[in-house]
Amino acid sequence: MTRWNDGTDATASVSPDITEETNALPASYFTDPAVHEMEQEKVFSRYWVYAGHANAIREPGEYFTRTIGGKQIIVVRDHDTEVRAFYNVCAHRGSKMVEDTPMTEPGNASSIRCPYHLWTYDLDGDLRSTPQSFEEAGMNPDLEDDDVRELDREKNGLMEVELDTIGPLLFVNFDTDPMSLEEQAGDLKTELESFPLERYEHARRYVSEVECNWKTFSGNYSECDHCQANHQDWIKGISLAESELEVDDYYWVLHYTHDESVEAEESLIEGEARFYYFWPNFTLNMYGNADGYGTYIIDPIDEGRFQLIADYYFESPELSEEEERFVQLSRKLQEEDFELVERQYEGLQSGALAQGQLGPNEHTVHRLHRLAQEAYNA
CATH class of the missing domain: 3.90.380.10 (Naphthalene 1,2-dioxygenase Alpha Subunit; Chain A, domain 1)
Known part of the structure; x- marks a missing residue:
């Protein structure tokens, strides 16, 4: 049944069956800014979302960026030719590292470097190197160089994002414990492949x-x-x-x-x-x-x-x-x-x-x- 805004605020949940009266989302779910904000987490951060096409990054070191639900990621082919996805966020102080790079104009790099303090990462996300200033305490009068803690490269690497494929189509999921892409796609995965x-x-x-x-x-x-x-x-x-x-x-x-x-x-x-x-x-x-x-x-x-x-x-x-x-x-x-x-x-x-x-x-x-x-x- 169509419902008009007549002062009664009479809307209902979408019915399980299309033949029932309330079979559409309330109109406010299309126009309310709060719903858009909610969708960033409850939709685009919990389901598998298309990131791009594997043919765009055929060679090791090729990458593109993609923003999904307000989260920007780097999609890169590593030196073992595996495609991986990482948050475009440096492990040091959270700087964005790579400028926006569309799939149609992929970048190419042997490593990922943050321009802020030059922390550099391998294509598998591990921390490769930091500047000498992170190994010495020359400007800190309260510390000796021997007191500087050595950074664990793996523990200080990039944050990886779950990535899976349907043929050459790349999908990512930001959830900590997502359903598998195979489960979400069902027979669609088999058909497209x-x-x-x-x-x-x-x-x-x-x-x-x-x-x-x-x-x-x-x-x-x-x-x-x-x-x-x-x-x-x-x-x-x-x-x-x-x-x-x-x-x-x-x-x-x-x-x-x-x-x-x-x-x-x-x-x-x-x-x-x-x-x-x-x-x-x-x-x-x-x-x-x-x-x-x-x-x-x-x-x-x-x-x-x-x-x-x-x-x-x-x-x-x-x-x-x-x-x-x-x-x-x-x-x-x-x-x-x-x-x-x-x-x-x-x-x-x-x-x-x-x-x-x-x-x-x-x-x-x-x-x-x-x-x-x-x-x-x-």
Whole structure:
């Protein structure tokens, strides 16, 4: 049942079943700054979150940085070719060490050095060296050099972050005792690893800042009831009657089937397109007639803004005319969605709606709202 802000403050928890009346998150969970702050710990610090692609750092010493839930990390390939993640924080006095380095422009270093006092770490996180001033007490009249305690390199190393993979896709988890990535991903891990994702090269990246809550866009991505009215170039190539939205514990898959009455060259897809959404904020998109795939990172900035990072992977970073057309059509779809979700968010900000109502084909959105509520209540 739709609930309006009529002075009664009448909202309820998201129902376990979509057929029940209160089947959506209260509107305040999209607009309240306190909810955004809570999500930093209860969502983005407790679940496995996509960090980047292993193909970006093929050689030892290559690294990129990533900020998740307000925590910045360094993702680096060590000298044994293992990919590792560390907080971008020096063990000395907590300085940020490495400047922001996107996955598309990875850095390369034989070690990690903090510019503040030149503490230097090996790529496995162990402390390699400190300046002589940390071994001698020449400026301290109350200490002799022999009194200076030798630093234990392992105990004073960088703080490592849990990292695991689905094929070449790198995920991190900040929890002290997280569920395994295999448990969170379930059959999604097996399914994605059956595809040769590692074969493809990064070809394009688009970064967009959108004026709405991240869950607003996630909900829009997760259903296609809005497609008929808003995505004419997309909808003309698919048969919604034969499409299916599959829901699992922490992910859902949108199977879109090609409309055989439409010529293939007039459609974005041929055969079946699969859009995977992995809680909390990662998607992987496969289009039937594109020999490649796309990923989205839906990164919250605050309660009313998020950043969408859209990456495209093909066999070569030099795109063919057809691949370029595919990317541009996909980008057009994003921009159409940006307009929709910003309009929705304006309505939510008005304060008129207390709690919305989901339709029967929005079971994927219902699962998104349930997962958010379960995280908040944990």
